Amino acid sequence: FAGLADVSISEDIPVEGEITVPVGSRSPDEDYSTLDEPVRDTIMRDLKAVGKKFVHVMYPKKSSALLRDWDLWGPLVLCVSLALMLQGGSADSKDDGGPQFAEVFVIIWFGAVVITLNSKLLGGTISFFQSLCVLGYCVLPLTVAMLVCRLVLLAGSGTVSFIIRLIVVVAMFGWSTLASTAFLADSQPPNRKALVVYPIFLFYFVISWMILTFTPQ
Amino acid sequence: IASLVMYLFAEFDDAANLLAANPDATTISIDEPVEIPKNQHSRLQEPGREEDDELLGTDDSDKTELLAGQKKSAPFWTFEYYQTFFDVDTYQVLDRIKGSVFPVPGKNFVRLYIRSNPDLYGPFWICATLVFTIAVSGNLSNFFIHLGKPTYHYVPEFRKVSIAATTIYAYAWLVPLALWGFLMWRNSKVMNIVSYSFLEIVCVYGYSLFIYIPTAILWIIPQKVVRWVLVMFSLCLSGSVLVMTFWPAVRDDNRRIALATVGTIVLLHALLAVGCLAYFFDAPELDFPAPIIPAHNGTTVVTKSQ
Numbered sequence: 001f002a003g004l005a006d007v008s009i010s011e012d013i014p015v016e017g018e019i020t021v022p023v024g025s026r027s028p029d030e031d032y033s034t035l036d037e038p039v040r041d042t043i044m045r046d047l048k049a050v051g052k053k054f055v056h057v058m059y060p061k062k063s064s065a066l067l068r069d070w071d072l073w074g075p076l077v078l079c080v081s082l083a084l085m086l087q088g089g090s091a092d093s094k095d096d097g098g099p100q101f102a103e104v105f106v107i108i109w110f111g112a113v114v115i116t117l118n119s120k121l122l123g124g125t126i127s128f129f130q131s132l133c134v135l136g137y138c139v140l141p142l143t144v145a146m147l148v149c150r151l152v153l154l155a156g157s158g159t160v161s162f163i164i165r166l167i168v169v170v171a172m173f174g175w176s177t178l179a180s181t182a183f184l185a186d187s188q189p190p191n192r193k194a195l196v197v198y199p200i201f202l203f204y205f206v207i208s209w210m211i212l213t214f215t216p217q
Numbered sequence: 218i219a220s221l222v223m224y225l226f227a228e229f230d231d232a233a234n235l236l237a238a239n240p241d242a243t244t245i246s247i248d249e250p251v252e253i254p255k256n257q258h259s260r261l262q263e264p265g266r267e268e269d270d271e272l273l274g275t276d277d278s279d280k281t282e283l284l285a286g287q288k289k290s291a292p293f294w295t296f297e298y299y300q301t302f303f304d305v306d307t308y309q310v311l312d313r314i315k316g317s318v319f320p321v322p323g324k325n326f327v328r329l330y331i332r333s334n335p336d337l338y339g340p341f342w343i344c345a346t347l348v349f350t351i352a353v354s355g356n357l358s359n360f361f362i363h364l365g366k367p368t369y370h371y372v373p374e375f376r377k378v379s380i381a382a383t384t385i386y387a388y389a390w391l392v393p394l395a396l397w398g399f400l401m402w403r404n405s406k407v408m409n410i411v412s413y414s415f416l417e418i419v420c421v422y423g424y425s426l427f428i429y430i431p432t433a434i435l436w437i438i439p440q441k442v443v444r445w446v447l448v449m450f451s452l453c454l455s456g457s458v459l460v461m462t463f464w465p466a467v468r469d470d471n472r473r474i475a476l477a478t479v480g481t482i483v484l485l486h487a488l489l490a491v492g493c494l495a496y497f498f499d500a501p502e503l504d505f506p507a508p509i510i511p512a513h514n515g516t517t518v519v520t521k522s523q
Contacts, residue, residue, distance in 0.1 A: 099375045120296075121303040122338070191306040199342060206349055213356070213373040 050074045057137045060179040067130050067183065075136020078143050079108045082207075085146045086214055099210055107210075111203045112136060119188060119196045126187040135200070138180035142204065145172035146211045153216055165212060173208040177201055302337040302416070310339055317424040320458045326424070327417050327462050335416040340423020344389050347426055350433045351385075352378040355497030358437045362501055377497060388489050389426060393418040396463075399478070403470055411465045421462050425455040429490065436494065439501035448490050456483045 034042065050073050083104035099107070116131040124131075149165045181197050188196045291297040313330045320326070356374050363369040397415045404412050413421075432451040436444050459482050467475040 098373045103375065118303075118338070118342075121300050123300065123303075191308070194307045195305070195310060195338060199345075202342075202346060202349065209349075209353055210373070210375075213371075215371055215373070 046071070046073065050077075053137050054140055057140050057179050060182040067126070067134065070127075070130045070133035072129070072133060072136065075108075075112075075133065075139065078136060078139045079105060082108070082139065082143045082146055085143075085150060086210060098214055104210065107206065108136075108139065111206070115199045115203055118199055119184070122192050122195055123189045124184075124187050124196065126184065131184065134180055134183045135203070138176045138183075138204075139207065141172040141175040141179070142169075142207050142211060145169050145208075146214075149211060149214060150216075153214075157215070169208050169212045173204050176204045180204075302335070304334060305336040305338055309334075310336070313339055313420075313424050314343075314427050317427050317458050318454060320454060320461060322457075322461070325462055325465065326421055326458050327413060335414065335420040337416070337419070340389055340419050340426075343423050343427050343430070344385050347430055347433065348378065348382045348385050350430050351381050351493055351497050354433045354437050358439060359499050361437065362439050362499055381493070381497065384489075384492070385426070388485070389422055390419065392485055393422050396478075396482070400466055403467070403474070407470050413462075413466060421459065425458050425486075428455045429493075432490075433493070436498055441501060444494060444498070448487075448494060452483075452487050452490055456486055459483065459486065 049069060049071060053071075053074055083101045086099060086104055087101055112132050112135040115135060116128055119126065119131060120128065145168050148168050152161045152164050152168075155161060177197075177200060180200050184200070185193055185197065291301070309330075313326075316326055316330045321329075352374075355377065359374075360371055393415065397413070397418050400412060400418075428451045432447050435447055438444070460479055463482060464475075464479060467478050
């Protein structure tokens with residue numbers, strides 16, 4: 001510190017500041033005890049977050065919880081379960097059957113990415129992963145519809161079952177589109193909302209079509 | 218100096234008043250290029266000017282080049298560069314769709330709707346919609362045609378979606394590329410041709426495909442006559458949009474080449490429609506299948522006439 005000996009500060013310039021060494025971290029629970037906590041707590045915390053988001057999707061209000069703490073676990077689980085449930089139909093003819101697992105996966109994720117890019121290019125203010133998160137979570141009603149369809153198809157595959165399936169799929173499709181629009185529409189410039197909502201409509205329409213045309217072998 | 222400043226402010230005031238009185242007037246200032254009013258669809262340009270613009274030819278394309286160069290000033294590796302291709306509002310997209318479905322004779326689609334602002338939103342999403350519409354309609358149509366037959370088992374035919382996607386996106390991007398290259402090559406030989414940028418050609422092609430979406434939905438009706446009438450009708454509408462767009466670009470050229478170019482454009486458009494109809498939609502039965510007649514020995518005989 002020899003060089004500082006001749007540094008002097010004139011008396012009329014007030015020097016202010018705080019020199020404190022933070023004792024422990026800002027939130028003492030986070031930095032240390034998440035390593036020490038039981039695995040069950042870690043998993044339950046994430047599961048609860050996912051579950052809370054599922055509830056938000058089923059009862060869409062304009063809350064920002066879905067947007068703020070985005071995660072992609074929920075969309076992954078939904079996508080995998082939807083793709084699995086779409087298997088096992090018309091398996092004899094590989095060429096003309098229903099979509100394969102990889103096709104469903106690619107359609108959902110690639111479609112979500114394209115829609116997100118589209119909304120960002122049109123001037124939306126939402127971040128990339130937040131939008132992916134919302135679009136993925138809003139597949140939940142359609143996954144429920146797929147489950148219902150498979151159950152109905154176990155009972156029979158006549159006209160009545162088709163009408164039931166049609167009503168359920170149309171209702172869930174409307175629910176998905178409305179839920180995702182409720183979350184995403186606010187972040188778009190006002191005179192381009194329709195331009196952003198239409199691809200979302202198309203995306204869920206394609207998924208609904210895949211669900212409705214599922215025929216078991 | 219103060220008086221000079223006051224004089225300049227007075228000038229500014231005058232200009233502002235004039236502009237307030239006539240807000241859509243084109244203002245020209247000495248050191249800035251010409252500004253075109255943003256509301257392209259307000260139609261305040263007199264119809265006579267359209268003809269003059271067409272005669273001027275190169276001047277107009279120079280202006281376009283200037284404007285085009287001005288707009289896309291961000292380097293191509295930034296996100297903002299691509300945002301300039303999506304700088305459209307809902308009403309603009311709807312106007313462009315309307316312009317492609319109801320072609321006004323004598324009015325050029327590009328000049329009227331796109332001139333300052335080609336977008337990629339319309340072409341991309343119209344192609345996507347068309348892909349899924351054709352696949353879904355084809356599937357539905359086949360389902361209804363084969364509904365009564367005992368040996369028919371419904372399949373969703375998901376493979377056809379990827380084939381439809383490849384075909385339509387290839388048409389919407391490769392044909393404009395080829396056409397643009399061809400027009401650039403002719404432009405280097407013959408001056409005074411109205412020239413379009415690559416994006417404008419992509420835009421015209423994309424929007425001209427819109428008429429095929431309701432056509433594909435109506436193709437579900439299993440009557441051959443209805444389907445062919447629809448093909449002709451939609452081909453006339455979108456073909457005329459294309460012809461009216463590209464005729465001014467080639468008419469100063471050699472007569473034969475001009476006619477060949479326009480003819481090829483229409484031919485490719487027709488091929489797309491007919492090809493989609495033939496591949497995705499099974500031929501409807503001409504007669505209704507006759508009812509099953511139980512034969513004496515218990516086997517069933519199904520007769521139908523083609």
